[in-house]
Amino acid sequence: MxxxxxxxxxxxxxxxxxxASKSISNRLLMINALSGDLVNINRLSEADDTITMKALLESKSKALDVRDAGTVMRFLTAYLATIPGEYSLAGTERMHERPIGILVDALRQLGAQIEYSGTEGFPPLKIIGGVLHGGELVIDGSVSSQFISALLLISPVISGPLSIEFSGKISSRPYILMTLKLLESLGINSKWKDNKIKIRPGKLTETSIDVExxxxxxxxxxxxxxxxxxxxxxxxxxxxxxxxxxxxxxxxxxxxxxxxxxxxxxxxxxxxxxxxxxxxxxxxxxxxxxxxxxxxxxxxxxxxxxxxxxxxxxxxxxxxxxxxxxxxxxxxxxxxxxxxxxxxxxxxxxxxxxxxxxxxxxxxxxxxxxxxxxxxxxxxxxxxxxxxxxxxxxxxxxxxxxxxxxxxx
The missing domain is CATH 3.65.10.10 (Enolpyruvate transferase domain)
Known part of the structure:
Protein backbone atom coordinates (compact mmCIF):
# COMPACT_ATOMS: atom_id res chain seq x y z
CA MET A 1 0.00 0.00 0.00
CA ALA A 20 -0.06 5.16 25.65
CA SER A 21 3.65 4.54 26.08
CA LYS A 22 4.56 1.08 24.78
CA SER A 23 7.85 1.22 26.70
CA ILE A 24 6.01 1.55 30.01
CA SER A 25 3.29 -0.89 28.94
CA ASN A 26 5.71 -3.66 27.96
CA ARG A 27 7.63 -3.37 31.22
CA LEU A 28 4.45 -3.47 33.27
CA LEU A 29 3.19 -6.53 31.39
CA MET A 30 6.37 -8.42 32.21
CA ILE A 31 6.34 -7.34 35.86
CA ASN A 32 2.69 -8.34 36.09
CA ALA A 33 3.41 -11.79 34.64
CA LEU A 34 6.27 -12.37 37.09
CA SER A 35 4.18 -11.15 40.04
CA GLY A 36 1.17 -13.35 39.35
CA ASP A 37 -1.15 -10.58 38.16
CA LEU A 38 -0.56 -8.10 40.99
CA VAL A 39 -0.44 -5.07 38.67
CA ASN A 40 -3.62 -3.36 37.54
CA ILE A 41 -2.55 -1.60 34.33
CA ASN A 42 -4.74 1.29 33.25
CA ARG A 43 -4.61 2.54 29.64
CA LEU A 44 -2.40 -0.19 28.21
CA SER A 45 -0.82 0.64 24.87
CA GLU A 46 -2.61 -0.66 21.77
CA ALA A 47 0.61 -0.74 19.73
CA ASP A 48 1.42 -3.95 17.84
CA ASP A 49 4.48 -4.56 20.04
CA THR A 50 2.41 -4.43 23.22
CA ILE A 51 -0.33 -6.63 21.75
CA THR A 52 2.37 -9.16 20.82
CA MET A 53 3.94 -8.95 24.28
CA LYS A 54 0.62 -9.54 26.04
CA ALA A 55 -0.37 -12.42 23.75
CA LEU A 56 2.94 -14.25 24.18
CA LEU A 57 3.02 -13.82 27.95
CA GLU A 58 -0.46 -15.40 28.07
CA SER A 59 0.32 -18.10 25.50
CA LYS A 60 0.56 -21.78 26.43
CA SER A 61 2.65 -22.50 23.34
CA LYS A 62 6.30 -23.51 23.62
CA ALA A 63 7.10 -22.03 20.19
CA LEU A 64 6.85 -18.24 20.36
CA ASP A 65 7.13 -15.76 17.49
CA VAL A 66 7.83 -12.12 18.43
CA ARG A 67 7.60 -11.03 14.77
CA ASP A 68 9.47 -7.67 14.49
CA ALA A 69 9.22 -6.64 18.16
CA GLY A 70 12.75 -6.13 19.47
CA THR A 71 11.69 -5.27 23.02
CA VAL A 72 9.56 -8.42 23.16
CA MET A 73 12.45 -10.60 21.95
CA ARG A 74 14.81 -9.25 24.61
CA PHE A 75 12.34 -9.20 27.49
CA LEU A 76 10.96 -12.68 26.74
CA THR A 77 14.47 -14.13 26.48
CA ALA A 78 15.01 -13.17 30.12
CA TYR A 79 11.45 -14.03 31.19
CA LEU A 80 11.43 -17.54 29.68
CA ALA A 81 14.81 -18.28 31.27
CA THR A 82 12.98 -18.13 34.65
CA ILE A 83 9.91 -20.20 33.64
CA PRO A 84 10.28 -24.02 33.79
CA GLY A 85 9.94 -25.63 30.36
CA GLU A 86 11.60 -25.76 26.95
CA TYR A 87 10.85 -22.93 24.53
CA SER A 88 11.79 -21.69 21.08
CA LEU A 89 11.83 -17.94 20.49
CA ALA A 90 11.95 -16.57 16.94
CA GLY A 91 10.96 -13.55 14.86
CA THR A 92 11.16 -12.01 11.42
CA GLU A 93 14.20 -12.19 9.15
CA ARG A 94 15.22 -8.70 10.29
CA MET A 95 14.83 -9.77 13.95
CA HIS A 96 17.30 -12.58 13.32
CA GLU A 97 19.82 -9.94 12.21
CA ARG A 98 19.59 -7.97 15.45
CA PRO A 99 22.20 -9.02 18.04
CA ILE A 100 21.26 -10.57 21.37
CA GLY A 101 24.54 -12.17 22.44
CA ILE A 102 25.24 -9.70 25.25
CA LEU A 103 21.96 -10.59 26.97
CA VAL A 104 22.33 -14.33 26.41
CA ASP A 105 25.88 -14.32 27.84
CA ALA A 106 24.67 -12.43 30.92
CA LEU A 107 21.76 -14.81 31.50
CA ARG A 108 24.05 -17.82 31.13
CA GLN A 109 26.22 -16.39 33.91
CA LEU A 110 23.08 -16.43 36.09
CA GLY A 111 22.47 -20.10 35.27
CA ALA A 112 20.23 -19.84 32.19
CA GLN A 113 20.24 -22.58 29.57
CA ILE A 114 20.02 -20.86 26.20
CA GLU A 115 21.22 -22.05 22.80
CA TYR A 116 21.28 -20.39 19.38
CA SER A 117 19.19 -22.13 16.74
CA GLY A 118 20.94 -20.28 13.91
CA THR A 119 23.80 -17.80 13.83
CA GLU A 120 25.80 -17.42 17.04
CA GLY A 121 24.83 -14.25 18.87
CA PHE A 122 21.49 -13.79 17.11
CA PRO A 123 17.93 -15.14 17.33
CA PRO A 124 16.23 -17.58 17.02
CA LEU A 125 16.84 -19.12 20.43
CA LYS A 126 16.17 -22.35 22.30
CA ILE A 127 15.56 -21.70 26.00
CA ILE A 128 15.22 -24.18 28.86
CA GLY A 129 13.73 -22.24 31.75
CA GLY A 130 14.50 -22.81 35.41
CA VAL A 131 15.78 -21.22 38.59
CA LEU A 132 18.35 -18.47 38.11
CA HIS A 133 20.78 -17.27 40.76
CA GLY A 134 22.11 -13.81 41.45
CA GLY A 135 25.56 -12.68 40.52
CA GLU A 136 27.88 -9.89 39.47
CA LEU A 137 27.73 -9.04 35.79
CA VAL A 138 29.90 -6.76 33.67
CA ILE A 139 28.04 -5.66 30.55
CA ASP A 140 28.70 -3.39 27.60
CA GLY A 141 25.97 -0.78 28.09
CA SER A 142 26.46 0.93 24.72
CA VAL A 143 24.55 -1.55 22.53
CA SER A 144 21.01 -1.67 23.95
CA SER A 145 19.49 -0.59 27.24
CA GLN A 146 16.85 -3.27 26.71
CA PHE A 147 19.42 -5.92 27.62
CA ILE A 148 19.86 -4.19 30.98
CA SER A 149 16.13 -3.69 31.52
CA ALA A 150 15.44 -7.35 30.71
CA LEU A 151 17.85 -8.43 33.46
CA LEU A 152 16.47 -5.92 35.95
CA LEU A 153 12.88 -6.99 35.29
CA ILE A 154 13.60 -10.60 36.32
CA SER A 155 15.60 -9.55 39.40
CA PRO A 156 12.63 -9.97 41.79
CA VAL A 157 12.38 -13.71 41.03
CA ILE A 158 16.02 -14.83 40.90
CA SER A 159 17.61 -16.41 43.97
CA GLY A 160 20.06 -13.77 45.10
CA PRO A 161 21.13 -10.16 44.65
CA LEU A 162 22.08 -8.93 41.18
CA SER A 163 24.88 -6.50 40.41
CA ILE A 164 25.32 -5.02 36.94
CA GLU A 165 28.48 -3.06 36.17
CA PHE A 166 28.67 -1.16 32.89
CA SER A 167 31.75 -1.16 30.73
CA GLY A 168 31.97 1.82 28.42
CA LYS A 169 29.24 4.29 27.62
CA ILE A 170 25.62 3.62 28.59
CA SER A 171 23.05 3.95 25.81
CA SER A 172 19.47 5.06 26.58
CA ARG A 173 20.10 5.57 30.30
CA PRO A 174 16.57 7.03 30.86
CA TYR A 175 15.01 3.72 29.78
CA ILE A 176 16.99 1.90 32.47
CA LEU A 177 15.84 4.50 35.00
CA MET A 178 12.25 3.95 33.83
CA THR A 179 12.59 0.22 34.57
CA LEU A 180 14.02 0.89 38.02
CA LYS A 181 11.26 3.40 38.86
CA LEU A 182 8.53 0.96 37.82
CA LEU A 183 10.10 -1.79 39.94
CA GLU A 184 10.37 0.61 42.86
CA SER A 185 6.65 1.37 42.58
CA LEU A 186 6.05 -2.35 43.25
CA GLY A 187 8.41 -2.59 46.22
CA ILE A 188 11.73 -3.54 44.58
CA ASN A 189 14.50 -1.11 45.54
CA SER A 190 17.84 -0.64 43.84
CA LYS A 191 20.98 1.43 44.09
CA TRP A 192 22.75 2.97 41.10
CA LYS A 193 26.13 4.44 41.94
CA ASP A 194 28.69 5.43 39.32
CA ASN A 195 28.62 2.63 36.72
CA LYS A 196 27.04 -0.10 38.86
CA ILE A 197 23.46 -1.07 39.70
CA LYS A 198 22.69 -3.30 42.67
CA ILE A 199 19.23 -4.81 43.11
CA ARG A 200 17.88 -7.52 45.39
CA PRO A 201 15.06 -10.01 44.81
CA GLY A 202 11.91 -9.34 46.74
CA LYS A 203 8.17 -9.70 46.91
CA LEU A 204 6.29 -7.58 44.42
CA THR A 205 3.37 -5.69 45.94
CA GLU A 206 -0.06 -5.18 44.45
CA THR A 207 -0.57 -1.82 42.78
CA SER A 208 -2.47 0.09 40.09
CA ILE A 209 -0.58 2.14 37.51
CA ASP A 210 -1.78 4.53 34.81
CA VAL A 211 0.35 4.35 31.66
CA GLU A 212 1.56 7.77 30.51
Missing amino acids: IYKISCGGGSIKGSIALP ADWSAASYWYSMVALAKSADITLQGLTAQSIQGDSIVASIFGMLGVRTEFNESGAKLTKSGEVVDEFGFDFTDCPDLAPAIIVTSAALGVPGLFTGIESLKIKESDRINSLQKELGKIGVELDRISDRAIRTRINAMPVNSALSFETYKDHRLAMSLAPLCLLHENIEIDNPEVTSKSYPDFWDDLRSVGIEVAPSS
Whole structure:
Protein backbone atom coordinates (compact mmCIF):
# COMPACT_ATOMS: atom_id res chain seq x y z
CA MET A 1 0.00 0.00 0.00
CA ILE A 2 1.06 3.58 -0.68
CA TYR A 3 -0.43 6.69 0.94
CA LYS A 4 -0.51 10.08 -0.76
CA ILE A 5 -0.27 12.86 1.82
CA SER A 6 -0.82 16.57 1.33
CA CYS A 7 -1.61 19.71 3.31
CA GLY A 8 -2.48 22.44 0.83
CA GLY A 9 -2.58 25.37 3.23
CA GLY A 10 0.36 24.22 5.32
CA SER A 11 -1.58 24.93 8.53
CA ILE A 12 -2.62 22.42 11.20
CA LYS A 13 -4.88 22.69 14.22
CA GLY A 14 -6.37 20.14 16.60
CA SER A 15 -6.22 18.14 19.82
CA ILE A 16 -4.59 14.71 19.73
CA ALA A 17 -5.05 11.78 22.11
CA LEU A 18 -1.57 10.30 21.92
CA PRO A 19 -1.12 6.53 22.29
CA ALA A 20 -0.06 5.16 25.65
CA SER A 21 3.65 4.54 26.08
CA LYS A 22 4.56 1.08 24.78
CA SER A 23 7.85 1.22 26.70
CA ILE A 24 6.01 1.55 30.01
CA SER A 25 3.29 -0.89 28.94
CA ASN A 26 5.71 -3.66 27.96
CA ARG A 27 7.63 -3.37 31.22
CA LEU A 28 4.45 -3.47 33.27
CA LEU A 29 3.19 -6.53 31.39
CA MET A 30 6.37 -8.42 32.21
CA ILE A 31 6.34 -7.34 35.86
CA ASN A 32 2.69 -8.34 36.09
CA ALA A 33 3.41 -11.79 34.64
CA LEU A 34 6.27 -12.37 37.09
CA SER A 35 4.18 -11.15 40.04
CA GLY A 36 1.17 -13.35 39.35
CA ASP A 37 -1.15 -10.58 38.16
CA LEU A 38 -0.56 -8.10 40.99
CA VAL A 39 -0.44 -5.07 38.67
CA ASN A 40 -3.62 -3.36 37.54
CA ILE A 41 -2.55 -1.60 34.33
CA ASN A 42 -4.74 1.29 33.25
CA ARG A 43 -4.61 2.54 29.64
CA LEU A 44 -2.40 -0.19 28.21
CA SER A 45 -0.82 0.64 24.87
CA GLU A 46 -2.61 -0.66 21.77
CA ALA A 47 0.61 -0.74 19.73
CA ASP A 48 1.42 -3.95 17.84
CA ASP A 49 4.48 -4.56 20.04
CA THR A 50 2.41 -4.43 23.22
CA ILE A 51 -0.33 -6.63 21.75
CA THR A 52 2.37 -9.16 20.82
CA MET A 53 3.94 -8.95 24.28
CA LYS A 54 0.62 -9.54 26.04
CA ALA A 55 -0.37 -12.42 23.75
CA LEU A 56 2.94 -14.25 24.18
CA LEU A 57 3.02 -13.82 27.95
CA GLU A 58 -0.46 -15.40 28.07
CA SER A 59 0.32 -18.10 25.50
CA LYS A 60 0.56 -21.78 26.43
CA SER A 61 2.65 -22.50 23.34
CA LYS A 62 6.30 -23.51 23.62
CA ALA A 63 7.10 -22.03 20.19
CA LEU A 64 6.85 -18.24 20.36
CA ASP A 65 7.13 -15.76 17.49
CA VAL A 66 7.83 -12.12 18.43
CA ARG A 67 7.60 -11.03 14.77
CA ASP A 68 9.47 -7.67 14.49
CA ALA A 69 9.22 -6.64 18.16
CA GLY A 70 12.75 -6.13 19.47
CA THR A 71 11.69 -5.27 23.02
CA VAL A 72 9.56 -8.42 23.16
CA MET A 73 12.45 -10.60 21.95
CA ARG A 74 14.81 -9.25 24.61
CA PHE A 75 12.34 -9.20 27.49
CA LEU A 76 10.96 -12.68 26.74
CA THR A 77 14.47 -14.13 26.48
CA ALA A 78 15.01 -13.17 30.12
CA TYR A 79 11.45 -14.03 31.19
CA LEU A 80 11.43 -17.54 29.68
CA ALA A 81 14.81 -18.28 31.27
CA THR A 82 12.98 -18.13 34.65
CA ILE A 83 9.91 -20.20 33.64
CA PRO A 84 10.28 -24.02 33.79
CA GLY A 85 9.94 -25.63 30.36
CA GLU A 86 11.60 -25.76 26.95
CA TYR A 87 10.85 -22.93 24.53
CA SER A 88 11.79 -21.69 21.08
CA LEU A 89 11.83 -17.94 20.49
CA ALA A 90 11.95 -16.57 16.94
CA GLY A 91 10.96 -13.55 14.86
CA THR A 92 11.16 -12.01 11.42
CA GLU A 93 14.20 -12.19 9.15
CA ARG A 94 15.22 -8.70 10.29
CA MET A 95 14.83 -9.77 13.95
CA HIS A 96 17.30 -12.58 13.32
CA GLU A 97 19.82 -9.94 12.21
CA ARG A 98 19.59 -7.97 15.45
CA PRO A 99 22.20 -9.02 18.04
CA ILE A 100 21.26 -10.57 21.37
CA GLY A 101 24.54 -12.17 22.44
CA ILE A 102 25.24 -9.70 25.25
CA LEU A 103 21.96 -10.59 26.97
CA VAL A 104 22.33 -14.33 26.41
CA ASP A 105 25.88 -14.32 27.84
CA ALA A 106 24.67 -12.43 30.92
CA LEU A 107 21.76 -14.81 31.50
CA ARG A 108 24.05 -17.82 31.13
CA GLN A 109 26.22 -16.39 33.91
CA LEU A 110 23.08 -16.43 36.09
CA GLY A 111 22.47 -20.10 35.27
CA ALA A 112 20.23 -19.84 32.19
CA GLN A 113 20.24 -22.58 29.57
CA ILE A 114 20.02 -20.86 26.20
CA GLU A 115 21.22 -22.05 22.80
CA TYR A 116 21.28 -20.39 19.38
CA SER A 117 19.19 -22.13 16.74
CA GLY A 118 20.94 -20.28 13.91
CA THR A 119 23.80 -17.80 13.83
CA GLU A 120 25.80 -17.42 17.04
CA GLY A 121 24.83 -14.25 18.87
CA PHE A 122 21.49 -13.79 17.11
CA PRO A 123 17.93 -15.14 17.33
CA PRO A 124 16.23 -17.58 17.02
CA LEU A 125 16.84 -19.12 20.43
CA LYS A 126 16.17 -22.35 22.30
CA ILE A 127 15.56 -21.70 26.00
CA ILE A 128 15.22 -24.18 28.86
CA GLY A 129 13.73 -22.24 31.75
CA GLY A 130 14.50 -22.81 35.41
CA VAL A 131 15.78 -21.22 38.59
CA LEU A 132 18.35 -18.47 38.11
CA HIS A 133 20.78 -17.27 40.76
CA GLY A 134 22.11 -13.81 41.45
CA GLY A 135 25.56 -12.68 40.52
CA GLU A 136 27.88 -9.89 39.47
CA LEU A 137 27.73 -9.04 35.79
CA VAL A 138 29.90 -6.76 33.67
CA ILE A 139 28.04 -5.66 30.55
CA ASP A 140 28.70 -3.39 27.60
CA GLY A 141 25.97 -0.78 28.09
CA SER A 142 26.46 0.93 24.72
CA VAL A 143 24.55 -1.55 22.53
CA SER A 144 21.01 -1.67 23.95
CA SER A 145 19.49 -0.59 27.24
CA GLN A 146 16.85 -3.27 26.71
CA PHE A 147 19.42 -5.92 27.62
CA ILE A 148 19.86 -4.19 30.98
CA SER A 149 16.13 -3.69 31.52
CA ALA A 150 15.44 -7.35 30.71
CA LEU A 151 17.85 -8.43 33.46
CA LEU A 152 16.47 -5.92 35.95
CA LEU A 153 12.88 -6.99 35.29
CA ILE A 154 13.60 -10.60 36.32
CA SER A 155 15.60 -9.55 39.40
CA PRO A 156 12.63 -9.97 41.79
CA VAL A 157 12.38 -13.71 41.03
CA ILE A 158 16.02 -14.83 40.90
CA SER A 159 17.61 -16.41 43.97
CA GLY A 160 20.06 -13.77 45.10
CA PRO A 161 21.13 -10.16 44.65
CA LEU A 162 22.08 -8.93 41.18
CA SER A 163 24.88 -6.50 40.41
CA ILE A 164 25.32 -5.02 36.94
CA GLU A 165 28.48 -3.06 36.17
CA PHE A 166 28.67 -1.16 32.89
CA SER A 167 31.75 -1.16 30.73
CA GLY A 168 31.97 1.82 28.42
CA LYS A 169 29.24 4.29 27.62
CA ILE A 170 25.62 3.62 28.59
CA SER A 171 23.05 3.95 25.81
CA SER A 172 19.47 5.06 26.58
CA ARG A 173 20.10 5.57 30.30
CA PRO A 174 16.57 7.03 30.86
CA TYR A 175 15.01 3.72 29.78
CA ILE A 176 16.99 1.90 32.47
CA LEU A 177 15.84 4.50 35.00
CA MET A 178 12.25 3.95 33.83
CA THR A 179 12.59 0.22 34.57
CA LEU A 180 14.02 0.89 38.02
CA LYS A 181 11.26 3.40 38.86
CA LEU A 182 8.53 0.96 37.82
CA LEU A 183 10.10 -1.79 39.94
CA GLU A 184 10.37 0.61 42.86
CA SER A 185 6.65 1.37 42.58
CA LEU A 186 6.05 -2.35 43.25
CA GLY A 187 8.41 -2.59 46.22
CA ILE A 188 11.73 -3.54 44.58
CA ASN A 189 14.50 -1.11 45.54
CA SER A 190 17.84 -0.64 43.84
CA LYS A 191 20.98 1.43 44.09
CA TRP A 192 22.75 2.97 41.10
CA LYS A 193 26.13 4.44 41.94
CA ASP A 194 28.69 5.43 39.32
CA ASN A 195 28.62 2.63 36.72
CA LYS A 196 27.04 -0.10 38.86
CA ILE A 197 23.46 -1.07 39.70
CA LYS A 198 22.69 -3.30 42.67
CA ILE A 199 19.23 -4.81 43.11
CA ARG A 200 17.88 -7.52 45.39
CA PRO A 201 15.06 -10.01 44.81
CA GLY A 202 11.91 -9.34 46.74
CA LYS A 203 8.17 -9.70 46.91
CA LEU A 204 6.29 -7.58 44.42
CA THR A 205 3.37 -5.69 45.94
CA GLU A 206 -0.06 -5.18 44.45
CA THR A 207 -0.57 -1.82 42.78
CA SER A 208 -2.47 0.09 40.09
CA ILE A 209 -0.58 2.14 37.51
CA ASP A 210 -1.78 4.53 34.81
CA VAL A 211 0.35 4.35 31.66
CA GLU A 212 1.56 7.77 30.51
CA ALA A 213 0.95 9.18 27.04
CA ASP A 214 3.87 8.41 24.74
CA TRP A 215 6.50 11.15 24.43
CA SER A 216 8.20 9.28 21.56
CA ALA A 217 4.97 9.58 19.55
CA ALA A 218 4.86 13.28 20.42
CA SER A 219 8.07 13.87 18.45
CA TYR A 220 6.25 13.57 15.11
CA TRP A 221 3.80 16.28 16.14
CA TYR A 222 6.66 18.53 17.18
CA SER A 223 8.09 17.97 13.71
CA MET A 224 4.79 18.89 12.05
CA VAL A 225 4.49 22.09 14.08
CA ALA A 226 8.08 23.03 13.19
CA LEU A 227 7.40 22.58 9.45
CA ALA A 228 3.88 24.03 9.31
CA LYS A 229 3.12 27.62 8.22
CA SER A 230 0.93 27.97 11.29
CA ALA A 231 0.07 25.46 14.01
CA ASP A 232 -2.00 25.03 17.15
CA ILE A 233 -1.74 21.46 18.41
CA THR A 234 -2.62 20.11 21.86
CA LEU A 235 -1.16 16.73 22.79
CA GLN A 236 -3.44 15.32 25.45
CA GLY A 237 -2.05 13.74 28.59
CA LEU A 238 1.55 14.93 28.36
CA THR A 239 3.06 16.42 31.51
CA ALA A 240 6.35 18.08 32.30
CA GLN A 241 6.93 15.44 35.00
CA SER A 242 7.44 12.14 33.19
CA ILE A 243 9.47 8.97 33.71
CA GLN A 244 10.08 8.89 29.95
CA GLY A 245 13.46 10.17 28.85
CA ASP A 246 12.01 11.15 25.48
CA SER A 247 10.20 14.02 27.19
CA ILE A 248 13.38 15.95 26.39
CA VAL A 249 11.86 16.37 22.91
CA ALA A 250 10.12 19.54 24.14
CA SER A 251 13.46 21.15 24.92
CA ILE A 252 15.09 19.96 21.70
CA PHE A 253 12.36 21.32 19.45
CA GLY A 254 12.57 24.64 21.24
CA MET A 255 15.71 25.10 19.12
CA LEU A 256 13.72 24.29 15.97
CA GLY A 257 10.97 26.84 16.45
CA VAL A 258 8.38 25.02 18.59
CA ARG A 259 6.98 26.50 21.81
CA THR A 260 5.57 24.12 24.48
CA GLU A 261 3.06 25.22 27.10
CA PHE A 262 1.68 22.72 29.61
CA ASN A 263 -1.92 23.03 30.79
CA GLU A 264 -4.61 20.81 32.31
CA SER A 265 -5.23 19.09 28.97
CA GLY A 266 -1.60 18.34 28.16
CA ALA A 267 1.01 20.11 26.05
CA LYS A 268 0.08 22.92 23.65
CA LEU A 269 2.45 23.30 20.72
CA THR A 270 2.74 26.51 18.70
CA LYS A 271 5.38 28.11 16.52
CA SER A 272 7.86 30.43 18.20
CA GLY A 273 9.63 31.52 15.02
CA GLU A 274 13.01 31.08 16.68
CA VAL A 275 15.18 28.55 14.81
CA VAL A 276 18.91 28.07 15.33
CA ASP A 277 21.32 28.54 12.42
CA GLU A 278 23.14 25.26 13.15
CA PHE A 279 21.94 22.32 15.18
CA GLY A 280 23.72 19.64 17.17
CA PHE A 281 22.62 16.99 19.63
CA ASP A 282 23.85 13.80 21.33
CA PHE A 283 21.15 11.10 21.08
CA THR A 284 22.84 8.60 23.41
CA ASP A 285 19.97 8.86 25.91
CA CYS A 286 17.13 9.14 23.37
CA PRO A 287 17.96 7.38 20.07
CA ASP A 288 14.28 6.91 19.12
CA LEU A 289 13.97 10.68 18.72
CA ALA A 290 16.80 10.88 16.21
CA PRO A 291 14.89 10.23 12.94
CA ALA A 292 12.22 12.89 13.55
CA ILE A 293 14.76 15.51 14.63
CA ILE A 294 17.24 14.80 11.84
CA VAL A 295 14.47 15.02 9.21
CA THR A 296 13.04 18.21 10.73
CA SER A 297 16.33 20.09 10.94
CA ALA A 298 17.17 19.03 7.38
CA ALA A 299 13.76 20.13 6.08
CA LEU A 300 14.17 23.51 7.80
CA GLY A 301 17.49 23.95 6.00
CA VAL A 302 19.46 23.81 9.25
CA PRO A 303 22.74 21.87 8.99
CA GLY A 304 23.30 19.53 11.90
CA LEU A 305 25.84 17.41 13.74
CA PHE A 306 24.29 14.38 15.42
CA THR A 307 26.15 12.06 17.78
CA GLY A 308 25.23 9.06 19.92
CA ILE A 309 23.52 7.38 16.97
CA GLU A 310 25.44 4.07 16.93
CA SER A 311 22.40 2.01 18.00
CA LEU A 312 20.36 3.21 14.99
CA LYS A 313 21.92 0.57 12.76
CA ILE A 314 20.31 -2.28 14.75
CA LYS A 315 16.78 -0.90 14.87
CA GLU A 316 13.87 -2.03 12.66
CA SER A 317 16.02 -0.84 9.77
CA ASP A 318 19.53 0.54 9.59
CA ARG A 319 18.16 4.02 10.17
CA ILE A 320 21.32 5.82 9.11
CA ASN A 321 21.35 4.13 5.70
CA SER A 322 17.60 4.64 5.38
CA LEU A 323 17.82 8.36 6.19
CA GLN A 324 20.75 8.81 3.80
CA LYS A 325 18.66 7.50 0.93
CA GLU A 326 15.42 9.30 1.76
CA LEU A 327 16.87 12.70 2.72
CA GLY A 328 18.78 12.69 -0.54
CA LYS A 329 15.41 13.07 -2.25
CA ILE A 330 15.02 16.54 -0.70
CA GLY A 331 18.57 17.64 -1.46
CA VAL A 332 20.15 16.78 1.90
CA GLU A 333 23.43 14.90 2.18
CA LEU A 334 23.98 12.82 5.31
CA ASP A 335 27.68 12.12 5.90
CA ARG A 336 28.99 9.51 8.31
CA ILE A 337 31.78 10.99 10.40
CA SER A 338 32.18 7.87 12.52
CA ASP A 339 30.09 4.96 13.84
CA ARG A 340 28.48 7.33 16.34
CA ALA A 341 28.29 10.63 14.46
CA ILE A 342 26.73 12.01 11.28
CA ARG A 343 26.53 15.44 9.70
CA THR A 344 23.87 16.84 7.39
CA ARG A 345 24.66 19.18 4.53
CA ILE A 346 21.90 21.21 2.92
CA ASN A 347 21.90 21.56 -0.87
CA ALA A 348 19.28 23.04 -3.18
CA MET A 349 15.95 21.60 -2.08
CA PRO A 350 13.17 20.89 -4.58
CA VAL A 351 10.10 23.01 -3.80
CA ASN A 352 6.59 21.56 -4.02
CA SER A 353 7.77 18.55 -6.00
CA ALA A 354 6.13 15.13 -5.84
CA LEU A 355 8.20 12.85 -3.63
CA SER A 356 7.92 9.13 -2.91
CA PHE A 357 9.49 7.80 0.31
CA GLU A 358 10.38 4.25 1.30
CA THR A 359 9.83 3.21 4.94
CA TYR A 360 12.02 0.07 5.06
CA LYS A 361 9.35 -1.61 7.24
CA ASP A 362 10.34 0.87 9.95
CA HIS A 363 7.56 2.64 11.86
CA ARG A 364 9.72 5.54 13.01
CA LEU A 365 10.94 6.23 9.47
CA ALA A 366 7.36 6.40 8.18
CA MET A 367 6.24 8.83 10.88
CA SER A 368 9.40 10.95 10.62
CA LEU A 369 9.00 11.44 6.86
CA ALA A 370 5.25 12.15 6.91
CA PRO A 371 5.60 15.79 8.17
CA LEU A 372 7.41 16.66 4.92
CA CYS A 373 3.93 16.95 3.39
CA LEU A 374 3.80 20.40 4.99
CA LEU A 375 6.59 21.58 2.69
CA HIS A 376 6.11 19.43 -0.40
CA GLU A 377 2.85 18.73 -2.19
CA ASN A 378 1.57 15.21 -2.64
CA ILE A 379 4.29 13.17 -1.02
CA GLU A 380 3.91 9.39 -1.06
CA ILE A 381 4.70 7.02 1.82
CA ASP A 382 5.24 3.36 0.99
CA ASN A 383 4.04 0.65 3.39
CA PRO A 384 2.32 3.17 5.73
CA GLU A 385 0.71 0.43 7.84
CA VAL A 386 4.05 -0.08 9.66
CA THR A 387 3.08 2.77 12.01
CA SER A 388 0.78 0.34 13.87
CA LYS A 389 3.89 -1.02 15.58
CA SER A 390 3.85 1.95 17.97
CA TYR A 391 1.12 4.40 16.87
CA PRO A 392 -1.93 2.63 15.35
CA ASP A 393 -4.00 5.82 14.89
CA PHE A 394 -1.23 7.94 13.38
CA TRP A 395 -2.80 8.46 9.94
CA ASP A 396 -6.29 9.09 11.35
CA ASP A 397 -4.80 11.68 13.70
CA LEU A 398 -3.13 13.43 10.74
CA ARG A 399 -6.50 13.61 8.99
CA SER A 400 -8.06 15.15 12.10
CA VAL A 401 -5.79 18.23 11.92
CA GLY A 402 -6.36 18.98 8.24
CA ILE A 403 -3.82 16.77 6.47
CA GLU A 404 -5.17 14.77 3.55
CA VAL A 405 -4.21 11.09 3.67
CA ALA A 406 -5.49 8.70 1.01
CA PRO A 407 -4.38 5.54 -0.81
CA SER A 408 -2.45 6.35 -3.97
CA SER A 409 -4.25 5.30 -7.15
